[in-house]
Amino acid sequence: MLNDKIAVVTGGGRGIGRGITEKLLEAGARVLVAQRQPLDEILAANPQVAWVEVDLAEPDAPAVIAREVEKRFGGADVLVNNAGFMFERSLEEMEEDDWDRMMAVNLRAPVFLAKALLPLLRRHGGSIVNIGSIEGLGANPWHAAYCASKAGVHGFTRAMAVDLGRDGIRCNAIAPGWINSDLSHAYIDAQPDPAQARAGLLKLHPVGRTGEPQDIGNVVVFLASEAAAFITGQVLVVDGGRTAKLPLPF
Template identity: 55%
Template structure:
C-alpha cells in the first residue's frame, strides 16, 4: 500500500525506537519523512532540535514546510522520563519534563495547524499507559502524558471541523533499545523478561512496529472518522486486574 504517496510527514524523536519504526512505516507507504531530534539521523531527512526549548517548534515546522512545500502528518513522539519521587524533584526538573513531553508538542501543533488545515492533515501524539496509570517515581512523566491525552481531545474538538484530525496512542511496555538495555541491567535478565511477559495477557511485551502500525493507520485516510481518541497498545495489561500471590 502507498497510502501516503505525495504526502509529507514530520516525526519527532524519529532516530530510534518507536519513532524510527513510525518513520520507516510512513516512508514504506510513500511518505516523504522528516525526523527531528537532538543530533543527526542518517536514514531520513533530519533536523536537529532541542525540544527542551519550545520556541524551536515554529522554526522546525517552517523549515519542513519550506523544504517540502506542505505537511500532511505530524507525529509528536519525542519525550523524556525521570525516575524520582516528587519531593526529591526540583522545579527545574519538573518543568523540563513538562516542556519536552507537553509544551513543545503543543507548540508544534500550533505551528503546524495552518499547514495541516490546508491539506486535511492528521496529528498523532504518542502518549503512554502512564497517562492512564502510573509506575513508581514517575510523577512528572505521568502528569505530562495525561496532559498530552487531554490536549489530543481538545485539539480534535477545535480543529476536526476544519479537516484536521488528532488522536493519541498510549503504548505500554515496548521493546525499544532503552527498555531492552534496562532489562539487560537486571541481575537476571531472562527471569525479568519472563516476568514482564506474565503481566501481559498476550504473554509478551510489544514491538515498535506494532505501535507504528496503529499510528500509521490513524494518520491515514482510512481512519477518517476517528478523532479525539486515545488508543492503548499494551497487550491487555491495563485491562488486567491483579490477584493476590
C-alpha cells in the same frame, strides 16, 4: 495508504520514533525527522527523509520545524508528536527544574508544534497523532512528572480534536505499553535477576510478548490515513492487553 503525504515525526530516528518513521515510509509518505541526533546512515541515505536538528526543550523549536518542513517538502499533512523522555524521582527528590524540563519536552513542545504547523495542516486537512503512554492512565513508582505529562498529552489530544475538527484536522493519541528498545532492554538487564524480570514482564501481556516500535508505527499509519477518517479525539491503548489484565496476588 499515505502516498505523497508529508509527515513530521519528532524523535523519529530512534526507538519508537524509528519504527514510526519506517512504517510511514513503507506507506508512501515523506518524512521530516526532528531531533537533536543526526540520522543514521540508512535514513540519511533515503531521499524521502529529511532531518532538522532541534532541541524540543527550546521554545523556538516548533517554528524551526515548521519552516524546515515547508522548505524541504512544501507542506505537511501529518504530525507525529513522539519525542519525549522519562526520569524516576520521588516527590522529595524532584526539583522544579526537573519538572519544568519534562513538561517542556513532553507537553509544551507537542502543543506548540501543532500550533506552528496549523497553517500547513489546514491546506488539505491533516492528522495529528500524539504519542502518550499507558502511564497517562496509570502509574509506576517515582514517575509523577512523566505520568502528569502523558495525561496532559491525552487531555490536549481530545481538546484539539474538538477545536480543529472544523479545519478538517483530526487529532488522536496512542498510549503505548512496554515497547522494546535499547533503554528498555538495559532497564531489564539492570535488575537483580534479569531472567526473572523478563519472565515476569511477559506474564503481564496476554499476547505473550512485549511490543516492538513497528507495532506503534502500524497504528500511526492507520490513524494518519483515510481509513481512520471518522476517528478523532481518541486515545488508543497499544499494550498487548497489559492494562486489560487484572493482576492476581499469587
